Amino acid sequence: MKKWLIALILVLFMWPFVAFSGEKPAAKGTLIWGRGGDSVNLDLAQATDGESIKAGIQILENLVIFNKDTMDVEPQLAESWTVSKNGLTWTFKLRKGIKFHDGEPFNAKAVYDSFARIIDKNHPLHGYGKWRYLSLSLKQVSKIDIIDDYTIALITKKPYAPLLNNLALWLCPILSPKAMEEYKDQIGQHPVGTGPFKFVKWVKDDQIILERNADYWGEKAHVNKLVLKSIPEPSSRLMALQSGAVDIADDLDPDSIKLVEKNPELSTIKRPSVNVGYLALNTEKPYLKDIRVRKALNHAIDKDTLIKAVFQGLAVPAKNPFAPSIWSYNDKIKPYDYNPAKAKKLLKEAGFDLKQELTLWAMPVSRVYMPDPVKTAELIQAYFSAIGVKAKIVRMDWGAYLKKTANGEHDMCMLGWLGGNADPDNFLYGLLSSDTAKTPGASNVSLWKNAEFTALCKKAQKTFKKTERTELYMKAQEIFHEEAPWIPLAHTTIVRCYNKKLKNVPLRPNGLNSFQMVVKD
Amino acid sequence: MSIGYISRRLLHLALILFGVSVIVFLMLRMIPGDPAQLLLGEYSSPEELARLRTQLGLDQSLLTQYWIYLSNVLQGNLGNSIRTNAPVAGEIWVRLIATLELSLAAMLIATFFGVAAGVISAIRQHSLWDYLSMFFALVGVSMPIFWLGLMLIYFLSVKYPVLPMMGRIAMGLEEVPVSTGLIVIDAVIAGNFTAFASALKHLILPSLTLATIPMAIVARITRSSMLEVINKDYIRTARAKGMSEAVVILRHALRNAFLPVITVLGLNMGILMGGAVLTETIFSWPGLGRYVVDSLMGRDYAAVQGCILIFAAMMTVINLAVDLVYGFLDPRIRVND
Numbered sequence: 001m002k003k004w005l006i007a008l009i010l011v012l013f014m015w016p017f018v019a020f021s022g023e024k025p026a027a028k029g030t031l032i033w034g035r036g037g038d039s040v041n042l043d044l045a046q047a048t049d050g051e052s053i054k055a056g057i058q059i060l061e062n063l064v065i066f067n068k069d070t071m072d073v074e075p076q077l078a079e080s081w082t083v084s085k086n087g088l089t090w091t092f093k094l095r096k097g098i099k100f101h102d103g104e105p106f107n108a109k110a111v112y113d114s115f116a117r118i119i120d121k122n123h124p125l126h127g128y129g130k131w132r133y134l135s136l137s138l139k140q141v142s143k144i145d146i147i148d149d150y151t152i153a154l155i156t157k158k159p160y161a162p163l164l165n166n167l168a169l170w171l172c173p174i175l176s177p178k179a180m181e182e183y184k185d186q187i188g189q190h191p192v193g194t195g196p197f198k199f200v201k202w203v204k205d206d207q208i209i210l211e212r213n214a215d216y217w218g219e220k221a222h223v224n225k226l227v228l229k230s231i232p233e234p235s236s237r238l239m240a241l242q243s244g245a246v247d248i249a250d251d252l253d254p255d256s257i258k259l260v261e262k263n264p265e266l267s268t269i270k271r272p273s274v275n276v277g278y279l280a281l282n283t284e285k286p287y288l289k290d291i292r293v294r295k296a297l298n299h300a301i302d303k304d305t306l307i308k309a310v311f312q313g314l315a316v317p318a319k320n321p322f323a324p325s326i327w328s329y330n331d332k333i334k335p336y337d338y339n340p341a342k343a344k345k346l347l348k349e350a351g352f353d354l355k356q357e358l359t360l361w362a363m364p365v366s367r368v369y370m371p372d373p374v375k376t377a378e379l380i381q382a383y384f385s386a387i388g389v390k391a392k393i394v395r396m397d398w399g400a401y402l403k404k405t406a407n408g409e410h411d412m413c414m415l416g417w418l419g420g421n422a423d424p425d426n427f428l429y430g431l432l433s434s435d436t437a438k439t440p441g442a443s444n445v446s447l448w449k450n451a452e453f454t455a456l457c458k459k460a461q462k463t464f465k466k467t468e469r470t471e472l473y474m475k476a477q478e479i480f481h482e483e484a485p486w487i488p489l490a491h492t493t494i495v496r497c498y499n500k501k502l503k504n505v506p507l508r509p510n511g512l513n514s515f516q517m518v519v520k521d
Numbered sequence: 522m523s524i525g526y527i528s529r530r531l532l533h534l535a536l537i538l539f540g541v542s543v544i545v546f547l548m549l550r551m552i553p554g555d556p557a558q559l560l561l562g563e564y565s566s567p568e569e570l571a572r573l574r575t576q577l578g579l580d581q582s583l584l585t586q587y588w589i590y591l592s593n594v595l596q597g598n599l600g601n602s603i604r605t606n607a608p609v610a611g612e613i614w615v616r617l618i619a620t621l622e623l624s625l626a627a628m629l630i631a632t633f634f635g636v637a638a639g640v641i642s643a644i645r646q647h648s649l650w651d652y653l654s655m656f657f658a659l660v661g662v663s664m665p666i667f668w669l670g671l672m673l674i675y676f677l678s679v680k681y682p683v684l685p686m687m688g689r690i691a692m693g694l695e696e697v698p699v700s701t702g703l704i705v706i707d708a709v710i711a712g713n714f715t716a717f718a719s720a721l722k723h724l725i726l727p728s729l730t731l732a733t734i735p736m737a738i739v740a741r742i743t744r745s746s747m748l749e750v751i752n753k754d755y756i757r758t759a760r761a762k763g764m765s766e767a768v769v770i771l772r773h774a775l776r777n778a779f780l781p782v783i784t785v786l787g788l789n790m791g792i793l794m795g796g797a798v799l800t801e802t803i804f805s806w807p808g809l810g811r812y813v814v815d816s817l818m819g820r821d822y823a824a825v826q827g828c829i830l831i832f833a834a835m836m837t838v839i840n841l842a843v844d845l846v847y848g849f850l851d852p853r854i855r856v857n858d
Contacts, residue, residue: 399554441567
């Protein structure tokens with residue numbers, strides 16, 4: 001009896017605290033985010049650079065979005081969606097009662113204008129933008145139908161399952177139609193969306209100031225202001241984080257990350273990314289036509305050492321064309337082990353002429369998926385030389401590099417892919433199918449043409465059941481492994497460094513998050 | 522120093538700008554790298570590339586492209602940026618003014634301290650002060666700016682946080698009404714002294730970093746030039762007339778010793794305006810140097826062309842100003858019509 005009484009008193013006593021803690025904390029503070037460069041264009045349908053996307057997704061939203069921790073697609077401005085039986089019509093039910101930052105209502109007309117301006121040459125807003133990466137956004141959409149104020153249908157040219165992931169990508173944002181008309185080709189400098197933060201001011205090359213959207217339809221931001229600071233020099237960025245001048249610092253180098261980890265006031269989150277860095281072997285060159293040669297080269301490289309030495313441990317070795325964080329990753333595939341003796345044997349069997357010098361094209365710029373391309377190339381060159389294969393490193397300007405590799409002028413070239421819409425189609429069909437191996441302008445730079453592989457990719461595009469698509473992609477990865485058109489090198493780890501005063505700092509495998517859930521004490 | 526002379530020089534300016542516009546236009550198109558390809562990056566279909574090229578006008582002949590460019594420039598339109606769509610003139614203006622603020626501050630520091638050190642070294646030749654200042658001048662000339670900037674940040678912003686390390690003004694104070702664009706001056710005009718103090722504090726580290734090399738050069742030139750002058754007859758005469766040492770040094774010696782110093786200052790102002798990119802990068806200063814480099818990397822033709830035209834114009838104007846100051850300092854060099 002006494003115990004019960006004590007328990008009762010305790011519950012009564014605790015009640016106000018429990019009730020209080022259940023309440024949302026009021027928004028407070030300014031969140032300052034240091035990053036390597038300024039944004040270029042905040043109309044994300046036109047953006048091609050990471051810094052624009054990072055800022056833009058705080059302001060603009062899509063019909064659907066990736067989960068904050070994984071790359072699964074979830075509803076955002078659309079409540080739900082269905083696909084017609086023939087796979088051609090996607091119908092989206094939109095959320096009601098949402099307003100753009102300029103007070104305009106969000107409805108089917110806004111979706112129509114935001115999408116039609118990209119694909120319809122006769123749309124009045126079409127001329128105000130340069131619509132990039134169409135193949136990653138709405139290229140397959142032939143018609144957009146407004147069914148009622150809150151229902152919209154997208155009709156595709158052919159059944160195209162990856163469309164859903166495309167719609168979750170930054171390239172398909174919904175903007176206020178009034179603002180798009182008002183700002184015309186300058187909309188990218190004055191973005192108006194429905195997101196958790198509103199655009200306030202942009203001081204070029206210095207900072208972008210956003211404020212909390214108090215009328216946001218979802219979880220409202222926990223900070224009053226979000227300031228994105230451009231701090232181009234990585235050492236300055238580290239010191240800004242150490243001194244408390246910024247709360248979050250992106251894109252620090254591995255040595256700086258080690259310093260952050262040792263600092264008791266700072267913290268990091270790490271996550272395997274969705275990207276891939278690879279060495280493409282040009283399968284049309286006579287010396288690389290033979291699968292045995294390509295396999296030998298795969299056996300020649302010690303990826304663990306490469307990752308330790310060049311990626312400073314911030315990567316995992318790759319065996320497939322896309323990262324384990326993407327669905328349908330085939331983990332049953334056994335990677336080519338580091339085995340120089342076997343490599344030599346395979347070369348001998350294939351009758352490879354060791355006097356032949358192969359060109360090894362090294363990227364002139366570093367990318368998230370290839371932080372130090374020159375060192376990587378030099379190490380690969382050394383590994384090849386250990387099995388007797390002579391490789392000559394070729395370097396040139398980035399624009400020329402992309403153009404010439406897309407022409408198939410290389411023997412072997414380093415490239416990578418940031419992950420796009422995180423749909424396996426993006427990697428397999430986009431980077432490895434026969435359709436994309438046509439020069440000039442091939443995105444399949446190994447120029448590998450395998451009918452069975454391509455057929456599997458195309459079938460998967462028309463298949464809407466994820467389990468069935470998974471099976472097709474599993475098989476495709478086996479063919480890729482067997483034919484070895486690439487040496488998949490690594491999937492890098494992305495790291496976000498921040499001050500411990502922050503709580504709930506998110507990190508999606510593509511590094512792109514909106515920050516409304518971040519709390520600053 | 523007639524109006525005729527100045528207008529002739531201004532006519533030269535027009536010719537120079539025309540020449541520069543042709544050269545820059547051609548050079549930009551000669552360096553490899555297609556802007557459309559760079560914009561689209563790793564994953565671009567040939568149709569997308571072709572479409573973008575047409576939109577950017579890159580599919581037309583060079584002559585047509587130049588003609589369009591020139592007629593736009595003559596109407597005061599420097600074109601739109603390939604990357605941002607925004608008019609280049611506006612983009613350049615906001616950054617130019619930031620660079621100008623930084624360079625002027627650095628110039629003031631370099632001139633004041635450089636000349637002072639040079640004069641004192643000269644009049645106290647072979648003293649401890651002379652050796653010290655010339656030692657620091659030598660260190661200053663050979664100082665890697667990058668390292669100096671990072672060390673200043675580390676000691677004065679991180680370890681002992683007394684000065685800000687980035688940007689032009691503290692957050693929350695940005696709303697100073699713009700009249701000149703130079704925040705320090707705008708803040709005074711607006712009577713906002715909190716903003717003034719903040720802007721000034723933000724200027725200290727970057728301008729000190731930027732001033733180091735010119736300060737050292739100015740100190741050395743002033744010293745050697747002063748040493749030459751100080752033993753001249755007219756200085757002895759001035760002293761014999763019973764003038765105070767201050768007047769002798771400042772009015773008679775320094776004025777005569779100033780010609781080479783002015784030349785160096787003029788050259789340095791040009792170098793500072795164009796070469797502030799390292800300092801701007803370390804201190805996250807939103808200036809023109811960084812913009813030129815970013816634009817060049819992205820083959821943003823209109824932006825690079827605009828910047829170079831403006832640099833060329835400024836260099837010419839600074840040279841003209843230096844020539845005019847020569848005449849003021851030494852009537853013998855005044856130009857005759």
